[in-house]
Amino acid sequence: MADNRTGQSTQRRYELAEHVLRKNIVEGTLPAGLVLLEGPIAEILQISRAPVQRALQTLESEGLVSRFKGRGFLVGPGGERVEPNRADIKSIGLVVPQHVDEALQSRSSWERIYNTVEKDVAGCVVFGQYRIIETELASHFNVSRTVVRDVLGRLSERGLVRKNQSSHWVAGPLTAQTVKEHFVLRKMLEPQALITCAPYLDRGALKRLFDRLTELEKLHALDVQRDPEDIQTRFIETCVLSTPNEKLRDLIANNLLPVAATERLLRRLGLPGEPILITELRLVVELLMRGAVAAAAAMLESHLDASVNRTIAQMKIVAIIPGPSVTADYLTRVME
Template identity: 65%
Template sequence: MVRMQQSQQHRYEIVEEVLRTNIASGRLPEGLVLLEGPIAEILQTSRAPVQKALQRLEVDRLVHRFDGRGYLVGPPESRVGPLRKEIKSLGLDIPEAADEALQSRSSWERIYDIVETDVAGCVVFGQYRIVENSLAEHFGVSRTVVREVLSRLQERGLVRKNQSSHWIAGPLTAKTIRDHFALRRLLEPPALIEAAPLVDRDQLEALYEDLKERECVAFDDGESLEAFESRLIDICVLTTPNEMLAQLIRDNLLPVLASERLLRQLGLPSDRAALTEHRLIAELILRGAVDAAAAMLVRHLDAAMNRNIAQMKIVAVISEPSSVAAYFTRVEA
């Protein structure tokens, strides 16, 4: 059942509940291929909240990735093959309250997820200026709405104002990566220790088994590796009862995970060593060795930082992709 106070929920939470309800009812059958684009179109939202909703459903084993685009409905051990149907033809059950909540968001909320994704995806290529007028024209909104979006991005550390009061995003450099990972080392291990007694053991055991299986097979899918990272953080770190700590961790992770996604999209390989690091963290928590798990997390973060910086040096010689949003203006150093 969709919660009553949907106006206070994030968009991805509303999308998640709609999908969860339709999976439970069988309207979205086991094996059905779920793609972000068609779901976003039906719910009249951007892809970003749909992506996060699917990742959260994956953690709960209601959907899983496969050797193709999107997700399949059902747990990873399901033997049902991909069922490709137009999701529009299935007649999703979208409660009126959920539909109203998705459509009645203020204008800044309607575009925030898209702008956040665009910003996080470009900063690896350098420093960009965001002109308020250009952003407003791009989305067909007022400058008041644009300022609200940029102010919230500033709160999360994704943009800043320079001495000329221009909005600036990036650059994400080796130094800023080190700074982000320094914060990860400070924030995430204590959060893991606090979260350990509250961890959903079934979810953690499922993650552990999935990691073991992946270690034993050829693995070239960087997106799946990123999904493992997200699952580990969601299950073992963000379960901390300290909501302020959890939010700091989420905000700090935004540019880090965005840069890793972009590196995979550019064809740079993922590192299988991360799988073993993730598996050891999960195994240690399952064994009750929480302090050892926190120490292993620190080792993983140090290794991940070095891997990320090494690949950033490769990106430095790659030209800016055409996918950078039109409302960004490159600022030469």
């Protein structure tokens, strides 16, 4: 047994994910017809989506899961008429053996520090341009320069950092112009994604989202302000990222990173959310529920037009606020 566990610890993450999913399917923990989505599984296992995706593809080749006219995979072989079960896998309770969990958590160093670095960077770029010094970043987290380059490379892929003409890593400034550019992409991508995912939408999830938006509309403005980020995330995941087009989904998710970071920063600085956005999102969802997909896509475009104007207006307020007095020691403000 000890030897087996040692072997498990040296397996790659997708192999460990395969092992966990296969065991849960064979033993009946995951019932036939259950919809398996990469995101929730990755969250439970605390790994990225890529190894989960590879694991599901392997299980598909084994006939343990199958594709269907919707996002994700169904538990069970294809060809059977099984009603998709969209229960939350977290509520079912995916069983992860302790030795597998320990092996999965022995993650690459870049994964352990990535979220912290992303948060540090996103929290300051609205105030100007910052240089990221590789040696100080490595020293701050006690990791190698190779790990640092992995982190910065992934931040670069997501558009949060870049190299300047001197080959220095820099972040920001997040200006009104860059925000506009992100919203231009949002208008190009998100309404189209909404149209492509409309036939596959989870009607139950859509109804629950509509009920929550309706409830928020009735609340006092101060109560609404505590919820915008969460409800917007829920809206995007339900109505936009449900598209079966994986490439489109990845483009949207990456483009949203700096936008979401800006929203979080504005809320942390005390700028209020706008209750009207709740009404805008509710109208999109209501149109989808009525089957008016083209109208829902047009309403989403109108919402994005209004959102970029609101965001830029709040950024103008932030422009007169002094930058953060304390930033991570590997971030150095570049003075103009």
